[in-house]
Amino acid sequence: MDIAPAIDRQLAGRIAAVLDTVPDPEIPVVSVTELGIVRGIVADEGSGAVTVRITPTYTGCPATQVIERSVREALDAAGFREVALETVLSPPWSTDMIDEAGREKLRAYGIAPPPKGAAARSLRGRDVVECPRCGSADTVEVSRFGSTPCKALWRCRNCAEPFDRFKCH
Amino acid sequence: MNDLLFQYLLRLGDDSLILGQRLCEWCGHAPTIEVDLSLSNLALDLIGQATLFLGYAGEVESGGRDADALAFHRDAEDFRNCLLVEQPNGDFARTMARQFLFSSYQLALLDRLCSSADGRIAEIAAKAVKEVRYHADLAADWVVRLGDGTAESRGRMIEGLDDCWRFLDDLFAMDDGERALAAAGIAADKAALRPLVQGRVEQVLRQATLSMPGLPWQVTGGRTGRHSEHLSRLLAEMQVLPRAHPGARW
Numbered sequence A: 001m002d003i004a005p006a007i008d009r010q011l012a013g014r015i016a017a018v019l020d021t022v023p024d025p026e027i028p029v030v031s032v033t034e035l036g037i038v039r040g041i042v043a044d045e046g047s048g049a050v051t052v053r054i055t056p057t058y059t060g061c062p063a064t065q066v067i068e069r070s071v072r073e074a075l076d077a078a079g080f081r082e083v084a085l086e087t088v089l090s091p092p093w094s095t096d097m098i099d100e101a102g103r104e105k106l107r108a109y110g111i112a113p114p115p116k117g118a119a120a121r122s123l124r125g126r127d128v129v130e131c132p133r134c135g136s137a138d139t140v141e142v143s144r145f146g147s148t149p150c151k152a153l154w155r156c157r158n159c160a161e162p163f164d165r166f167k168c169h
Numbered sequence B: 001m002n003d004l005l006f007q008y009l010l011r012l013g014d015d016s017l018i019l020g021q022r023l024c025e026w027c028g029h030a031p032t033i034e035v036d037l038s039l040s041n042l043a044l045d046l047i048g049q050a051t052l053f054l055g056y057a058g059e060v061e062s063g064g065r066d067a068d069a070l071a072f073h074r075d076a077e078d079f080r081n082c083l084l085v086e087q088p089n090g091d092f093a094r095t096m097a098r099q100f101l102f103s104s105y106q107l108a109l110l111d112r113l114c115s116s117a118d119g120r121i122a123e124i125a126a127k128a129v130k131e132v133r134y135h136a137d138l139a140a141d142w143v144v145r146l147g148d149g150t151a152e153s154r155g156r157m158i159e160g161l162d163d164c165w166r167f168l169d170d171l172f173a174m175d176d177g178e179r180a181l182a183a184a185g186i187a188a189d190k191a192a193l194r195p196l197v198q199g200r201v202e203q204v205l206r207q208a209t210l211s212m213p214g215l216p217w218q219v220t221g222g223r224t225g226r227h228s229e230h231l232s233r234l235l236a237e238m239q240v241l242p243r244a245h246p247g248a249r250w
């Protein structure tokens, strides 16, 4: 997350702390910050007006509107009614924006996180995916499209369990 | 220039909207649950793109119409999508043949639009191209699987491709307005895209052990609002609720 230099560090820290408590509606174990959806906290140089910038994961992701609403409600509840919310498309969200804490939480929740830097690699490149339950690398893709736009469906040949994998994007 | 840009954004947005709506018809009817989920995911991506392009179109028009107004309160002759996307789903092979052609085209188009002189178009394209790469991959996989499959699946894929081949000229059609936008670096030059798309299509068909169909008699007119009767039926279903209850929210 970028925090613009013009903004008061303490204020930005308090806003960031509020955003840290907003869960992703579809994968509630990770916060919107950990998923990399919060793009920045900026302040207008002249007026000092503060804006939180967020970005959608997928253009048609139905969670996007829910996320906007939850962020708005969390800011309001914490007394940040005057803080504006802005949706930005650029640079486009990629799985590389999920931070380390987010990756660990995804794994613990049973979703194989995407490896770092994978967003740039070819889709057809067959990289090793570890089963989030037993850690085996003997896994196979069942379907590239899963229960939500961001996930693919995989199966472990060692423990025979199906699992979700966060798609490289 | 503003009206040309508005028309161009309608073309981009309507392609995605109409194909997204068509794919929604598969929900609950696809051959397997995985395919069902895949098609719904594609539909969602496409409708997301449509929201962005039509939203921008509404701003450019500055007539107070937003993406929803443009999607739900225009009649068939005001739609600017290509004829290919409004064609009925047919069987699964035909749907995949249509998807393969369209996604191959859209991938090359968006790739080019990532460097459009219009910053907003470039931004939307950069976002959407990542999703469309998945669509093109999925469709190509099915073209190969069905084409190089059983006699039955192969026959159906050949029929599906033959059926779509009538709409290729329409897919790449450009008028003077779009050429002016392309000269200004805003739109993509579709004539230059065509050989790229054709190369990609040929490559996948070879993998599917299928030969490239010859170009049959071509039907055009989608970009100027001359559509097949299929579009009206699709719109009737898509628009019935917002038209019966204007302004309804939930």
Ligand SMILES: [Zn+2]
Binding pocket: A131, A132, A133, A134, A135, A136, A156, A157, A158, A159, A160, A161
């Ligand atoms: Zn396992």
